[in-house]
Amino acid sequence: MDGDRIEATVTRQKAAVAERRLRFGLEERKGALAHLRQTIERRERDIVEALRRDFGKPEPEVILTEILPVLQEIRHTMRHLKRWMRERRVAPTLATLGTSARIRPEPRGLCLIIAPWNYPFNLALGPLVSALAAGNSAVVKPSEMTPATSQVIADIIEETFPPDLVAVVQGGREVSQQLLDQPFDHIFFTGSPEVGKIVMAAAARHLSSVTLELGGKSPTIVGPGADLDKAARWIAFGKFVNAGQTCIAPDHVFVHRSIEARFSEALRAAIRHAYGADPQASRDYARIVNAHHAERLRGLLQDATDKGARISFGGEAEGTYLAPTLIEAITPQMDIDREEIFGPVLPIMAYDGLDEVINRINARPKPLALYIFEKDAAFAEEIVARTSSGGVGVNLTTMHYSHAGLPFGGVNNSGIGAAHGYFGFQAFSHVKPILKERWSAVPMLFPPYRPRVERLIRIAKRFLG
Numbered sequence: 001m002d003g004d005r006i007e008a009t010v011t012r013q014k015a016a017v018a019e020r021r022l023r024f025g026l027e028e029r030k031g032a033l034a035h036l037r038q039t040i041e042r043r044e045r046d047i048v049e050a051l052r053r054d055f056g057k058p059e060p061e062v063i064l065t066e067i068l069p070v071l072q073e074i075r076h077t078m079r080h081l082k083r084w085m086r087e088r089r090v091a092p093t094l095a096t097l098g099t100s101a102r103i104r105p106e107p108r109g110l111c112l113i114i115a116p117w118n119y120p121f122n123l124a125l126g127p128l129v130s131a132l133a134a135g136n137s138a139v140v141k142p143s144e145m146t147p148a149t150s151q152v153i154a155d156i157i158e159e160t161f162p163p164d165l166v167a168v169v170q171g172g173r174e175v176s177q178q179l180l181d182q183p184f185d186h187i188f189f190t191g192s193p194e195v196g197k198i199v200m201a202a203a204a205r206h207l208s209s210v211t212l213e214l215g216g217k218s219p220t221i222v223g224p225g226a227d228l229d230k231a232a233r234w235i236a237f238g239k240f241v242n243a244g245q246t247c248i249a250p251d252h253v254f255v256h257r258s259i260e261a262r263f264s265e266a267l268r269a270a271i272r273h274a275y276g277a278d279p280q281a282s283r284d285y286a287r288i289v290n291a292h293h294a295e296r297l298r299g300l301l302q303d304a305t306d307k308g309a310r311i312s313f314g315g316e317a318e319g320t321y322l323a324p325t326l327i328e329a330i331t332p333q334m335d336i337d338r339e340e341i342f343g344p345v346l347p348i349m350a351y352d353g354l355d356e357v358i359n360r361i362n363a364r365p366k367p368l369a370l371y372i373f374e375k376d377a378a379f380a381e382e383i384v385a386r387t388s389s390g391g392v393g394v395n396l397t398t399m400h401y402s403h404a405g406l407p408f409g410g411v412n413n414s415g416i417g418a419a420h421g422y423f424g425f426q427a428f429s430h431v432k433p434i435l436k437e438r439w440s441a442v443p444m445l446f447p448p449y450r451p452r453v454e455r456l457i458r459i460a461k462r463f464l465g
């Protein structure tokens, strides 16, 4: 799409924003969400097929990780929207006696949603649910790396919404940057921390508010008292679902030295159980999104093994296939220890004392997720208290994403703001305080400051300050 068409799309939406404030109430928003749900359900086959074409995503995985989360977001939002939209009365404080106060969530207005390629359907339409729930219009920019899915998203939106409410703009970096030149009221970006910084700098030009859902290296700690089979199953799922291309995948594992060998064995068994002896032949194992990323991952493995790391499981690669891979003897000199892996390669590092692990985590940018496996609750509590991360999973991985009542997001390098349910609604709303005068005494303190007024001001300071 060229710059003029982008500008025309944005101008048309902008013109409709003011008028929509009056007529896009609870029923209209619920109607829009119900309509979106119907189109998604009708187009389910096309969605499954597009994701298979884009990166061989197994159908059950498409349903579990792409379609279900969006439908769940719609269901949860429709059920609670009335309450979320309600104005909240606030009791007067002593200083504001004689007034009535309320807080009214209002649409931010014109929103831009930029999505990544790894869950291209879920991460484009999930935020759109929250944007519509909060009464906004939106331009959605899906990822150029998943063209078939981006086209299905465009078709679904065209079928469901007038373009002055929701429009899709397809394209890559240049198109994204042209969009970022426009004066959006809010930008909801999901992607890498590097591009997140570009988005935030662009947002600063218009002082657009931002929600940034970013990535990073999410650590996993397996304590000496962990249920090893359970830990292995959850870690294998979280790491190898979508062939590791998951923002909240365990990036690497710290395992207590006393159980290292047993954990490693349990993890291999869990991988074999999920994907068989030859994962390349499994219909349940996805591919790397494209040749560039497959090459990047092979490069990470090569760099690590050149510098002394040992592949203890997997490692086979062909085209965009990369086997579930376990790698050991990682050192800080290796790229794999610095970069977000974002693929099916899991470094396993033995540790002796918890301080060592916590110091390593705290020396790095704050992760999006942190996982702890241990039966002793105090062990997990200590880690939670001494580290900062977007979210925490105890004795599970990735599932905190699916809890509609929890905020989902990162902290600093892993993100700013939160998504999902009420928190997504809030991200796309401005909470506006409205204070109305009834019989306030404050005008008694207005100038001219005669001695009596000054005395009153001093009394006010004594009693209210």
Ligand SMILES: NC(=O)c1ccc[n+]([C@@H]2O[C@H](COP(=O)([O-])OP(=O)(O)OC[C@H]3O[C@@H](n4cnc5c(N)ncnc54)[C@H](O)[C@@H]3O)[C@@H](O)[C@H]2O)c1
Binding pocket: 114, 115, 116, 117, 118, 119, 123, 141, 142, 143, 144, 171, 172, 173, 176, 177, 190, 191, 192, 193, 195, 196, 198, 199, 212, 213, 214, 215, 216, 246, 247, 248, 340, 342, 368, 409, 410, 414, 415
């Ligand atoms: N926090 C989350 O919810 C979440 C979810 C999924 C992925 N991620 C993160 O996303 C990253 C992987 O996704 P990706 O590779 O698609 O991310 P990316 O940052 O490369 O791209 C994301 C989007 O930004 C656009 N873009 C790319 N370069 C741009 C530029 N210079 N200027 C403006 N726009 C640009 C792309 O077209 C795409 O639509 C990983 O870091 C992962 O952890 C985070």
